[in-house]
Amino acid sequence: MKILWASDNNFTGQIPDYIGSWNLTDLRFQGNYFHGPIPSTLSNLVQLTSLRIGDIENGSSSSLAFISKMTSLSTLILRNCRISDSLASIDFSKFLNLTLMDLSFNNITGQVPQTLLNLNSLNYLFLGNNSLSGSLPSSKQPSLRNLDFSYNQLSGNFPSWIRDENLQVNLVANNFVINRSNSVLPLGLECLQRNTTCFLSALVSSPFAVNCGSRRSITGSDNNVYQTDDASLESASYVETQRSRPIWGVSNVGKFMDTSTENYKIYSVRQFQGTLDSELFQDARMSPSSLRYYGIGLENGNYSVMLQFAETGFGDPGSWTSTGRRVFDIYIQGERKEHNFDIMKEAGGKSYTAIKKNYTAHVTKNIVEIHLFWGGKGTCCIPSQGYYGPSISALSVIPSTLLNYKSWS
Template identity: 65%
Template sequence: YNQLSGTVPSWAKDSQLNLVTNNFVADSSSNSVLPTGWGCLQRNTPCFLGSPQSSSFAVDSGSRRPVSGSDNSFYESDDASLGPASFYVTGAQTWGVSNVGRFMDAQNGSYIIYSSRQFLNTLDTELFRNARMSPSSLRYFGIGLENGNYTVTLQFAEFDFPDGQSWKSTGRRVFDIYVQGVRKEQNFDIRKTAGGKSYTAVRKQYIVPVTKNFLEIHLFWAGKGTCCIPTQGYYGPAISALSATPNFTPTVRNAAAKKNGSKTGMIVGVIVGLAVLGLVAFAAIFVWRQKKRKLSLEQEGMGYTRTTLYSN
């Protein structure tokens, strides 16, 4: 985040080296030593700049499988293992996620949390069973988006601060929310926003511009709230799901839609091919049976003629 520029030296091979949101130039040497997609997460990203490939994306943070939401969005899974300084970009390079920070006094601090509870104030409990957590800085990126205004929806729910009067209920998770570099929420407290209740969904929506085919959502812990309730290393930003949808009529199809369309076309092609093959086989069998029947009748006629001649 230091506005660094130039090329990445060949010795930079550490998978826990987070160089996102700088101004590095991706070349063949850096692409060979750094994780795939890192160049797409530079501020002057070369990925699909001026050539958009999608007009929306949705992510179920921490989930191992995709989920279809009640808002008709298809939430992709997000179970990449991120450490203190790492990032992940999808194979289709439509979105990415980045984490920076190590949990204090918690060597085994979890970056993904899970709950089997039912969640209130939502039709999509499945979206809230997992959440991605960070001790400092958590960013999501939309890559190759068509330029225009978007509605960004962020969904949260607090997990482990129980409702009631126990000491565990005094925990507070506080962080800031930035979208496209603009602070949208300061000292955001999930549980407080939910009326002091845990396991209750909270949605935040913002209309933001995309001008360089790139969207950045940044959740940042500024050292506020509690750090050790109910356990050591339970603090920092956390999010359950997010999505970005266009406030305009798109001119490009999403990569996922293209992929699904290709699969659909393939399936239709196979079905049509099998149908045609079946018709050809049926026709061949019909013709063969007709010829067999005709031959049988001819043979019967010849036998009848021979019998008649012999009788005479």
């Protein structure tokens, strides 16, 4: 046996040691309920060209030592695997065939090694949601066009390559020194750094609402104005709008695997059931990994968060596409509110049906964060290859306590 794919199952316990004795070239274990650590016997799988393990939420942590001899890898995904180690523990200069590496959502410490960014074949590098520190390497290969360093402890000034054209780079939630006079990065990065002081002198408690993935601004039946959200967000990107107060932003990370056509937005002309605002659900954002929305410069207090969803990719019962499942987690202010949330299941097995979820956000640092996270669950290839991950049609954030309320302008 050369290929073992066993993702999106209900396997528990530890990954069996004996798998390390097989002659595999492709191993996939994502979206299960395995416990750590990852067995050290996997280090024997030196012929692997693709390794995808993810979503190990319990058990002991693992190091990176078991991959040190897997130098034939072209795809390496160890996402959300309870990895505790330093990147310096691996000699990445030997990984000459590596095109994509995703070690996000772990506890990887230390600096980003220059040898990693020197790899000629590397196109995608996802290192977000770790504990990396120090400054970014001073150079990188031109082929490396997609880099995620969000949610770390990186600091210092930006290297010159940050100005490269056609570069996708996500640097949200770090400690960088940002000089707006010479920065070519999108506006608002300074407001999406850790311990930001943005707008602290002019805090507001105004509501805001977003028509996710849409170029249309719509006034809903709830009288909220759902603002346009038509920025092109791909594998490692973010945008912040200053069209109105409060300021809001959106950040996306991830690559849709095994497809040459990546769609980060969904559009449908259908009418939707269960809503008076069908137009709100004709557009949606979709992410293969992690999608976050932010409200910035808010007065501290409680806010009511409403998220709106509808499934458009899967058919009604009886059609072959009805076997598709979109499953993801929902976090508000870093707290998981929904685990394995399934839009279509929530709608009673119906597509093109609006679903609304309401939560309370406790704002203590002047920012609200809404996070939709793919945990490896659900189908990957219905109705087409690379169709999975969280999606959202609209959202609103409304003050629920008597703050310094200011109406929409």
